Amino acid sequence: MTQLTMTALFLLSLFLSSCIRLWLNLRQASCVLAHRASVPEAFAGDIDLAAHQKAADYTLAKGRYSRYDLAMGLIWVLLLTLGGGLQLMHDTVSHVFDAAGLWHGIALFGLLSVAGFVWELPGTLYYTFVLEARFGFNKTTPALFLTDLIKSTLIGVLIGTPLLWCVLWLMRSMGSYWWIWTWGVLIAFNLAAMLIYPVFIAPLFNKFEPLRDEALAARVRGLLDRCGFRAKGLFVMDGSRRSGHGNAYFTGFGAAKRIVFYDTLLEALNADEVEAVLAHELGHFKHRHIVQRVAVFALLSFLLFALLGWLSQQGAFFSGLGVSSQGDAMTLILFSLVLSPFTFPLTPLMSYWSRKHEFEADAYAAAHARAENLVSALVKLYRDNASTLTPDPLHSLFYDSHPPASIRIAHLRSAA
Numbered sequence: 001m002t003q004l005t006m007t008a009l010f011l012l013s014l015f016l017s018s019c020i021r022l023w024l025n026l027r028q029a030s031c032v033l034a035h036r037a038s039v040p041e042a043f044a045g046d047i048d049l050a051a052h053q054k055a056a057d058y059t060l061a062k063g064r065y066s067r068y069d070l071a072m073g074l075i076w077v078l079l080l081t082l083g084g085g086l087q088l089m090h091d092t093v094s095h096v097f098d099a100a101g102l103w104h105g106i107a108l109f110g111l112l113s114v115a116g117f118v119w120e121l122p123g124t125l126y127y128t129f130v131l132e133a134r135f136g137f138n139k140t141t142p143a144l145f146l147t148d149l150i151k152s153t154l155i156g157v158l159i160g161t162p163l164l165w166c167v168l169w170l171m172r173s174m175g176s177y178w179w180i181w182t183w184g185v186l187i188a189f190n191l192a193a194m195l196i197y198p199v200f201i202a203p204l205f206n207k208f209e210p211l212r213d214e215a216l217a218a219r220v221r222g223l224l225d226r227c228g229f230r231a232k233g234l235f236v237m238d239g240s241r242r243s244g245h246g247n248a249y250f251t252g253f254g255a256a257k258r259i260v261f262y263d264t265l266l267e268a269l270n271a272d273e274v275e276a277v278l279a280h281e282l283g284h285f286k287h288r289h290i291v292q293r294v295a296v297f298a299l300l301s302f303l304l305f306a307l308l309g310w311l312s313q314q315g316a317f318f319s320g321l322g323v324s325s326q327g328d329a330m331t332l333i334l335f336s337l338v339l340s341p342f343t344f345p346l347t348p349l350m351s352y353w354s355r356k357h358e359f360e361a362d363a364y365a366a367a368h369a370r371a372e373n374l375v376s377a378l379v380k381l382y383r384d385n386a387s388t389l390t391p392d393p394l395h396s397l398f399y400d401s402h403p404p405a406s407i408r409i410a411h412l413r414s415a416a
């Protein structure tokens, strides 16, 4: 591979994927706008015109933000690569750390993270404090935003530094098959994170209290018994501290499984509906969707690491992307920067797979709770979260992890 081929391949994939993203984004906007005037027939009576128009305006506002985000992301990648930004950062770090040492790589990662954070900060602030606030969803105060930032930075440094040190050491010490070792370490780290996160990290950001509503707890335990599911505990999380959006989930493995309800969800739904939503979540568990996801992630990342192992040997991979200093940290950084346009074609496949899982979980909920309760829960959640009921079919096909509202509810109604 020559330098010119690499540059051309990179620019072409970046350009194509950005055009497709923009095209889908504009399709979504015009579809939502075209249906803004009236509530779709299937939802008439459940959702009033004001709520429908709020959902349309919220979707349009998020779409505009996505276009800004797309443009900023594109500029950032180009600045770092062909614009010489990464090389500049490399040279800056070299003034302090020996370019051949492991700490040089760690410092380079640190500098890039800080620069990326600053680059994205205006967008992040706008999204949280202007866009979400305008539609009544933001509950994050500036003080909470700041303490969250400090906590997550500390956790990132405390966990990220040893992990990165380990990965860079493997790259240097394990010969040409370093990428298999690195892949193994990252998979092990991900599995450990799934165990550690709910018990040690999530409580740093939210309060978890046992579910006190005895009537609801009895309902939930009845459902768990019927489904043959053993949970370690039922918890309520103060999701309302940051956002008005609601959710239910469970975490952990084996006997350590805990079920967590957002307080916002319990506030919005009645006991019948909470039971149906939980039955849907249990459906994901019973169909082993989470295990399948982890397995596919492991397989895909193995293939990507094999590609990375090969690319790290190609001088053109570096020079074609505007970097003259090859190194282990630079290899990882370049790869993660240019990966997204290349994995972009996988997006519709992953979305399709996810929607298939949602249908399976809905069918499970219809069998173990009542389908009409899940329908009424979903309608309330669509309304309260201002989710559009009229997405563009192609946009939905490409991105949506959940089936569009009308199709999902039609499926459930036919199961009832």
Ligand SMILES: [Zn+2]
Binding pocket: 280, 281, 284, 357, 358, 361
């Ligand atoms: Zn689901």
